[in-house]
Structures are given as C-alpha cells and as structure tokens.
Amino acid sequence: MNTSIINQNEGIIFEYIFPAIIFSFASIIGISLNFSVCYISFKYRKQYSTLSSNTAFLLSINSFFEILHQTGNFFHLLITATGIHFIQFKFAILFQIQSFIGYYTSVLMFTILKEYLKLF
Numbered sequence: 068m069n070t071s072i073i074n075q076n077e078g079i080i081f082e083y084i085f086p087a088i089i090f091s092f093a094s095i096i097g098i099s100l101n102f103s104v105c106y107i108s109f110k111y112r113k114q115y116s117t118l119s120s121n122t123a124f125l126l127s128i129n130s131f132f133e134i135l136h137q138t139g140n141f142f143h144l145l146i147t148a149t150g151i152h153f154i155q156f157k158f159a160i161l162f163q164i165q166s167f168i169g170y171y172t173s174v175l176m177f178t179i180l181k182e183y184l185k186l187f
Contacts (some may be wrong), residue, residue, distance in 0.1 A: 075156065078150045078175065079147070079148065079150045080152075083147045083152065084147045087143045087146075087147045087148070090143060090144070091141055091143070091144040093136070093140070093159040094140040094141065097133065097134075097137045098134050098137050098138070101130040101131070101133045101134045101137070102130075104126060104130040105127045105130050105131055105134075106125060108123050108124070108127035108130075120183060125176065125180070128176070129176055129177075132168070132170075132172045132173045133173055134169070135165045135168060135169030135171060135172075136166050136169030136170045136173065137166075137169075138165060138169075139162075139163050139165070140165060141167030142162040142163065142166075146162075
C-alpha cells in the first residue's frame, strides 16, 4: 500500500477544478480582448494617425505579452482536469515559462514607462 501524500486523493476534486475553470473562463475573455487590440492596431495602423504612433505599438506589444501570460491558466485547468494534484517541478517551470515571460515583460514595460513619464 502506497501512502505517500502524492498518491493520496487522486482524481478530480471540485475544490481544485472550480478555480481553474473560473480562471480559464476569465482568460478566454482576456485573450480575445487582447487579441482584438493587437488585430485592430496592426490592421488599421496606416489608416489612422493615432494607431501609427508609438503608444499604439507599445499597447499592442503589451497586449501580446498579456496573451502569453493568460495562457498559463489553461495549464492549471489541464492539470486539475486530469486528476493529478502534484507535478514535478521541471514540468511546472516548463508549462509556465511563457506565462512568466509575458508577465515580467509587461511589468518591465510599465516600469520603463513610469520612469520615462517622470522625466516630464
């Protein structure tokens, strides 16, 4: 009989999967809205002077990195839907690397923008 904590209570548990479903649903909404910002910014950048500015370019880059960040919630749903409660650390890092890149790039962009606005 294996009594390790890793193998106890395996299976789909409502308390684990419900937050994953909520976060994934919010991610679907966020990804679609961020994708629409990227699409509009790139499609109409030559037609409107506002969209050809550097601000629109930075906004679309930020939206792209937010899309990367929000995809991490789907891995959370995938892991909880399979009934696995613990995964190895290397797989956790591998699954979340694009989310880390997206999050920290967005934070870096806003930090640089804040420092740039202090100059004026």
